[in-house]
Amino acid sequence: DVKVTQSSRYLVKRTGEKVFLECVQDMDHENMFWYRQDPGLGLRLIYFSYDVKMKEKGDIPEGYSVSREKKERFSLILESASTNQTSMYLCASTGQTEAFFGQGTRLTVV
Amino acid sequence: GESVGLHLPTLSVQEGDNSIINCAYSNSASDYFIWYKQESGKGPQFIIDIRSNMDKRQGQRVTVLLNKTVKHLSLQIAATQPGDSAVYFCAENIEGSNYQLIWGAGTKLIIKP
Numbered sequence: 710d711v712k713v714t715q716s717s718r719y720l721v722k723r724t725g726e727k728v729f730l731e732c733v734q735d736m737d738h739e740n741m742f743w744y745r746q747d748p749g750l751g752l753r754l755i756y757f758s759y760d761v762k763m764k765e766k767g768d769i770p771e772g773y774s775v776s777r778e779k780k781e782r783f784s785l786i787l788e789s790a791s792t793n794q795t796s797m798y799l800c801a802s803t804g805q806t807e808a809f810f811g812q813g814t815r816l817t818v819v
Numbered sequence: 820g821e822s823v824g825l826h827l828p829t830l831s832v833q834e835g836d837n838s839i840i841n842c843a844y845s846n847s848a849s850d851y852f853i854w855y856k857q858e859s860g861k862g863p864q865f866i867i868d869i870r871s872n873m874d875k876r877q878g879q880r881v882t883v884l885l886n887k888t889v890k891h892l893s894l895q896i897a898a899t900q901p902g903d904s905a906v907y908f909c910a911e912n913i914e915g916s917n918y919q920l921i922w923g924a925g926t927k928l929i930i931k932p
Contacts, residue, residue, distance in 0.1 A: 713862075742919075749827055751908065751924040752863075767919075799862050807853050808910075808920060810862035 712736075715800050715811035722818050728787040730814050732800030740803045741783035742767075743775060745796040746813070752799065758783055790818045827906065829927045838896040840926045842909030845890065851912040853920070854883060854894045856905045863908060866894070896928075904930050 716731035734741065740759050744752040744767075754767030758777040772794060776784040783802075787794055795818045801808040832838045844852070850871045855863035869876045869883045869892075876883050882895040892909050906927050910920040 749924070752922040754919065757919060801862075807865040807868055808863075810855075810864070813860075813862045 713800055713802055713809050713811040715798075715814050717814050718812060720814060720816045722787075722790050722816065724791060724818055726787075726790045726818075728790050728816065728818075730785040730787075730798055730800075730816070732783045732785070732802075732811055733781050734783075734800075734802040734809070735781065736802060736804065736809065737780065738802035738804045738809075739780070741777065742801045742803075742808065743773075743783065743785045744799045744801065745769070745794075746799055747796050755785065790816075792818050794818050827925055827927045829929060831929045831931055832899050833931050834901060835898055838894075838899045838903065838928060840894045840896075840907050840928065842892040842894075842923050842926075843890060844892060844909070844911045844921075844923075846911065846913050846921070847887075847890070848913050848915075849911040849921075850914040852883070852885060852892050853910045853912075854881075854892075855908045855910065856903075857908065857925070858905045866907075899928075899930055901930050901932075904928060 713734045722728050742757040743755045753769050755773050756775040758764045764775050774786045798814045800811040853868040854866040856866050857863040867878045867881050867883050869885050874885050880897045884893045906925045908925045909923040
């Protein structure tokens with residue numbers, strides 16, 4: 710069974726903290742994505758990566774960075790968390806067809 | 820200042836009836852379309868896909884129709900069941916974009932008993 714695994718389902722962090730969200734896929738996919746999902750706004754692309762050490766900005770990269778040191782792992786980093794980054798974060802990977810998603814990480818910044 | 824709430828379109832369907840969820844896309848260069856289902860507290864899950872050289876594709880209880888003339892995509896669910904309650908997203912892939920999908924806002928499907 711193919712799998713995309715996000716390290717945490719729920720996180721609570723304080724404003725100003727550095728936050729790491731980890732995502733691992735076991736399908737040997739080249740492409741990996743980080744989205745955030747907010748009520749009524751659908752999925753918005755933060756960053757994506759189409760190869761190891763490669764990264765591209767999505768639609769809303771401000772306040773975020775990413776790391777892809779290994780093909781199977783794509784990390785999202787909030788350098789200094791702010792309350793407006795409270796959201797559901799979804800990781801996905803694709804080969805040549807549909808995207809497979811993780812279960813999501815609900816991050817609350819207080 | 821005034822805040823504007825964004826409301827998710829909702830479709831309410833009687834259990835056992837057929838559901839039709841619609842999606843408009845904007846880019847003529849889109850060559851691949853996917854429907855996803857997202858249940859509460861979970862990530863989106865693939866339902867069915869269709870390539871732009873097709874106009875219809877059927878799965879188990881689901882059918883996707885593609886009308887390239889008017890840039891319209893629909894998902895039909897036959898004999899809707901309580902387990903079909905979810906938010907449904909359409910997504911399009913623009914040819915050559917490295918599978919960076921463009922997502923619709925989603926439609927919430929509610930099943931009435």
